[in-house]
Amino acid sequence: MSPTTAVHVRDLHKRYGPKRAVDGLELSVEHGEIFSVLGPNGAGKTTTVEILEGYRHRDRGEVSVLGTDPQRGDRRWRSRLGIVLQSADDQAELTVAELVRHFATFYPEPRDPEELVAAVGLTEKAGTRVRQLSGGQRRRLDVALGIVGRPELLFLDEPTTGFDPEARRSFWDLLRSLRDEGTTILLTTHYLDEAEQLADRCAVVRDGRVVALDTPAALGGRAARQVMVRWVEDGAARSTTTAEPTALVTALTARLGPGEIPGLEVLRPTLEDVYLSLIGKASDHHLEEVPA
Amino acid sequence: MSTTTPPPEHTAGPTDRSTAELTTRPTDRRASAGTGALPSLARVSWARTVLELRQFFRERDAVVFIFAYPLIMLAIFATVFGQGGATVGPEPGIPFAQYFLPGMVATGVMLSSFQNLALSIAVERDEGGLKRLRGTPMPPAAYFLGKMGSVLLTSAIQMVLLIGLGSLAFGIDLPSTADRWLTFAWVFVLGTAAGAVCGVAFSSVPRSGRSASAVVTPIVLVLQFISGVFFVFNDLPTWMQRVAEVFPLKWLAQGMRSVFLPEEAEAFEVSGSWQHEATAAVLVAYLVVGLVLGVRTFRWQRRDDG
Missing domain, CATH: 3.40.50.300 (P-loop containing nucleotide triphosphate hydrolases)
Structure with a gap:
């Protein structure tokens, strides 16, 4: 002490x-x-x-x-x-x-x-x-x-x-x-x-x-660094969770580009998401591992 | 003395502090913390006494049912039963108002001490006021001394008003000798002290603040009926007199009769005597038992809380 x-x-x-x-x-x-x-x-x-x-x-x-x-x-x-x-x-x-x-x-x-x-x-x-x-x-x-x-x-x-x-x-x-x-x-x-x-x-x-x-920002460790990326591909909504969103978006641009990726969203879990997963009440699919 | 380690990182937030600025002392506040003298017990106890008095006189229920009650009852009983020069006891008899006054004085002492504390502490405990106080450096003794101080003062004011009302409105002759007033003083102080410590102890009996008056009031009321307050003690059945002898109100009332009734009335007592020794013994016994129980059972928190 x-x-x-x-x-x-x-x-x-x-x-x-x-x-x-x-x-x-x-x-x-x-x-x-x-x-x-x-x-x-x-x-x-x-x-x-x-x-x-x-x-x-x-x-x-x-x-x-x-x-x-x-x-x-x-x-x-x-x-x-x-x-x-x-x-x-x-x-x-x-x-x-x-x-x-x-x-x-x-x-x-x-x-x-x-x-x-x-x-x-x-x-x-x-x-x-x-x-x-x-x-x-x-x-x-x-x-x-x-x-x-x-x-x-x-x-x-x-x-x-x-x-x-x-x-x-x-x-x-x-x-x-x-x-x-x-x-x-x-x-x-x-x-x-x-x-x-x-x-x-x-x-x-x-x-x-x-x-x-x-710290609130780092709380939950690895979970907080898992970012959800959503987009639309071939008319279907797609989503994935990744620790390297920039790499994923770059790959998507290469695949779907040039121009805007339709429906692109990059979502960091909020403290609430992390908290709910920690107390065992995951609210949505944010923190579940979604296969890419 | 430790120096402040900067916390890891301050998250940015709204910076407008117009309403929330606290003045910071130029010196490191921690360097001086824990060295200033703690306020004395006497000072805190006096602050408690003043606060308790304020609180008491702002509480309408307390003012009506504890402070004014004996005054109202004296006015009603003396008016109704004193009509046409009614008297109590063998000829020539004691004017009804005069016989009734000591009972009301005794009741006032019990209400201001026992009922007041049993109710107010039960409520404070239930509302979290006691727990809040316990979390401060207030010495616990200051709380009890503050209660005692305020009880003694409210009760003394009540006595002045009650005796004044009896004398001025109902023409009751007040005792003129010092030894009578000395008797009044010790019966009053001992009765108030015993009632107060019993009130502190009894405050743990009601399950909640809301139920407190439902628990305390009937006890007080029954005691008034059997202790020679509302009725002439001699007129009560013997068994009821025996029951009343176990409780302090009967003794308080008898002690007060020895102050306010003429000397001839002593023969009219059930025992044929004012029984000052027994009165003192019973009141001291309640004081000691109440103190021991109070100290052992007192809780700063509700029963369902820790």
Whole structure:
């Protein structure tokens, strides 16, 4: 474990009765990166994150978060973390500004509450009671409460569920500015575009273990480099998957040219295609080997 | 102190940050992190107390059914049953409103402490508020001290209003000796503390926040009927008096009668005595048992969550 590692997990196991929620999971998150954990419901994402946050105890394995075992985390350790949980509908009768100011009193060096409310775009709602906020505003308040203590490491569990596209975009900007400030972010999400937009690295979790770990662009390794080429030849639609699309198109030009190849499409699998194949739910024929 | 390693590669994204700019400190923030002094327990506890008070007085249900309830009941009962100079007990008797006031004072103490905390904590747990707090560096003790502080303050304000209402609207003579008010003080503080810790412990009983009031309210109501709050304790069947003796409300009400009723009324008690020692013993017992149970059973998360 290098000194730049913010989160280190080795051979993590956790079971609930007969169900192995986490089954030998390994990952490490470097300081200063946005690390995304992707996976279907029930894959063990939330269990893992809650073990890292100190909410749950592991059955076995090694876990270090900012150099501390979460099961032995003290106030000092907690003051270096920010936690945004999946869903909460608490504190309905307090206002945005009251809550942010209140949570600031827990930390040694809190952010300026007013600046923070502005940063999450809630200045106009500062005097509004929480129960009157929309889902997206509520979520931004959750994040404000999570980062009010200037955390070194921020946990976000499915932060943009229920956001409209514009709210998501400004939320992503907020996360990027946090990273630029040096905050390490561990993000679990259902949304692949979110991981693609934000994450420096992604781990895909399935059945309690990491099945792939890479940058979003490189995720899935070889599969992502398999490109589908479609064209029309002799009036029939043809398609093939290749790792060398340029060579294929050159060959097609020679065969069908000169001029345009009818119906030519060169399709790279999206992160979604790669993801679905990794979690065992291939959506279409993209990643199946089509004989040339 | 580690330096930041540049993350592998930042994917390009929208660069408009007009709404999402956070000020960055000129110094390396990580260099100072973890060295600033954590806020003291007293400071956080006071912040919690203030927040709890705000929350309580903004919750309409709480204000009506916990804070105002004894005031409303005193007004109704004293008006209805006090008509035509009705009295309680052997001649010359105690004016009904005066007999009824200590019961309402005792009820107020129980509602403000036990019912308030049993309900509010069950709801906070269910809604995820407790879990959120647990994830911060707030010292857990500050949460409980904040609850205690707010309970003591709301309950004290309630007492002032209740006793004021009795005195001003219903002409109840208030005790004039210091020892009576001293009795009031210890019964009030002990009763509030016992009710509060029992409320914390009981908050784990309801299965959800929504069912909490359905579980807590009937218990509180039944206790009021059997403990000499709504009815004259002497008029209750003996077996009911025996049952009531197991619970603290009966003792709270009796202790408050010793404050607000004339000296002659002591002979009218079932035991013929105010039984201060027994009252103190029962309340302390509830305080200790509630504390032990509360500490052992308290959960920051829902039962179905971890």
